[in-house]
Amino acid sequence: MDQLIQRALSGEPRSVARLISLVESDSPFVERVMKQLYPHSGKAQIIGITGSPGAGKSTLVDKLIRRFKKDGKQVGIIAVDPSSPFSGGAILGDRLRMQDHALDPDVFIRSMGTRGSLGGVSRATHEAALILDACGKDVILIETVGVGQSEIDIVKIADTVCLVLVPGMGDDVQIMKAGIMEIADVFLVNKADREGADKVVADVRIMLDLSPQKAWRPPVLKTAAEKDTGIDEAAAAIDSHSAFLQKTEEGRMRRYARLEMEVEGILRREIASLVERAWAERKDQGVLEALEERRMDPYSLAGDLLDGVFSARG
Numbered sequence: 001m002d003q004l005i006q007r008a009l010s011g012e013p014r015s016v017a018r019l020i021s022l023v024e025s026d027s028p029f030v031e032r033v034m035k036q037l038y039p040h041s042g043k044a045q046i047i048g049i050t051g052s053p054g055a056g057k058s059t060l061v062d063k064l065i066r067r068f069k070k071d072g073k074q075v076g077i078i079a080v081d082p083s084s085p086f087s088g089g090a091i092l093g094d095r096l097r098m099q100d101h102a103l104d105p106d107v108f109i110r111s112m113g114t115r116g117s118l119g120g121v122s123r124a125t126h127e128a129a130l131i132l133d134a135c136g137k138d139v140i141l142i143e144t145v146g147v148g149q150s151e152i153d154i155v156k157i158a159d160t161v162c163l164v165l166v167p168g169m170g171d172d173v174q175i176m177k178a179g180i181m182e183i184a185d186v187f188l189v190n191k192a193d194r195e196g197a198d199k200v201v202a203d204v205r206i207m208l209d210l211s212p213q214k215a216w217r218p219p220v221l222k223t224a225a226e227k228d229t230g231i232d233e234a235a236a237a238i239d240s241h242s243a244f245l246q247k248t249e250e251g252r253m254r255r256y257a258r259l260e261m262e263v264e265g266i267l268r269r270e271i272a273s274l275v276e277r278a279w280a281e282r283k284d285q286g287v288l289e290a291l292e293e294r295r296m297d298p299y300s301l302a303g304d305l306l307d308g309v310f311s312a313r314g
């Protein structure tokens with residue numbers, strides 16, 4: 001295991017992939033791996049790309065990869081597909097669109113499905129991003145379909161969130177989708193080669209005018225990823241948001257919020273599993289019978305179990 005971690009830290013793609021598989025399968029080694037990797041992480045720029053299905057996220061990611069590589073950066077890609085039962089393998093469409101990069105040692109591409117557990121997607125994605133970060137990726141792009149709470153959670157992992165919109169998809173609906181608009185740091189109106197892009201841009205700007213003003217005003221840009229148009233501008237907007245985070249109080253608050261989320265997530269998981277184990281050990285006919293006959297009450301029982309859990313640990 002230590003050898004595997006060392007090889008991954010030196011950037012060896014197969015070892016990196018194996019570590020991510022451990023995370024995905026919720027292996028008991030995860031804690032050990034993460035403890036060793038954590039001190040090496042914290043350097044990468046993590047970019048979330050979210051938006052409706054088919055908005056052109058993968059096409060944009062493909063162009064952004066080229067752009068970042070031109071700057072000499074090592075790039076890691078995580079494509080999250082919450083609807084996919086597959087994991088560790090490939091989402092064919094994404095793979096096809098990004099296949100030019102598949103053999104490139106400077107680009108690491110990984111698709112992740114869900115494990116069906118609540119919070120499972122965001123946790124595995126977060127850990128995968130930490131692994132890529134520790135293993136030397138300068139830029140990590142996370143593609144996710146922005147349709148639900150779990151995607152919004154995934155996106156909280158990112159330093160910079162790009163929301164991809166397109167003309168002619170019932171603009172009001174996509175713009176008003178609760179929660180998603182507030183988390184966008186950069187708006188990209190893709191498929192700008194199609195009619196209606198300017199209207200989407202104008203609508204988003206109006207919405208931004210009506211929202212409470214923040215220190216960072218999200219830019220609204222047009223792209224046509226397929227035609228390689230607007231990509232430099234999109235990358236520049238992402239970079240200037242990164243710079244904003246680096247030098248402002250808001251950036252620090254955001255990093256702190258993420259660290260808090262990390263600790264809370266671990267605590268919650270640990271406590272849940274301790275409590276589950278304690279209850280499984282105690283749960284027998286005798287206890288249930290005592291509850292049914294009111295010789296015992298569930299509150300006192302739970303209190304006893306918790307006392308046991310915490311005294312056993314400390």
Ligand SMILES: Nc1nc2c(ncn2[C@@H]2O[C@H](COP(=O)(O)OP(=O)(O)OP(=O)(O)O)[C@@H](O)[C@H]2O)c(=O)[nH]1
Pocket residue numbers: 052053054055056057058059060093097145190191192193194223224225226227
């Ligand atoms: N006209 C036009 N089509 C585009 C543009 N960018 C992407 N497309 C096309 O839109 C379709 C969907 O593109 P993807 O990049 O797969 O979109 P996606 O958001 O990753 O899709 P999912 O991952 O399935 O949600 C493909 O057929 C692309 O070729 C663009 O700028 N203009």
Ligand SMILES: [Mg+2]
Pocket residue numbers: 057058059094143
């Ligand atoms: Mg895609």
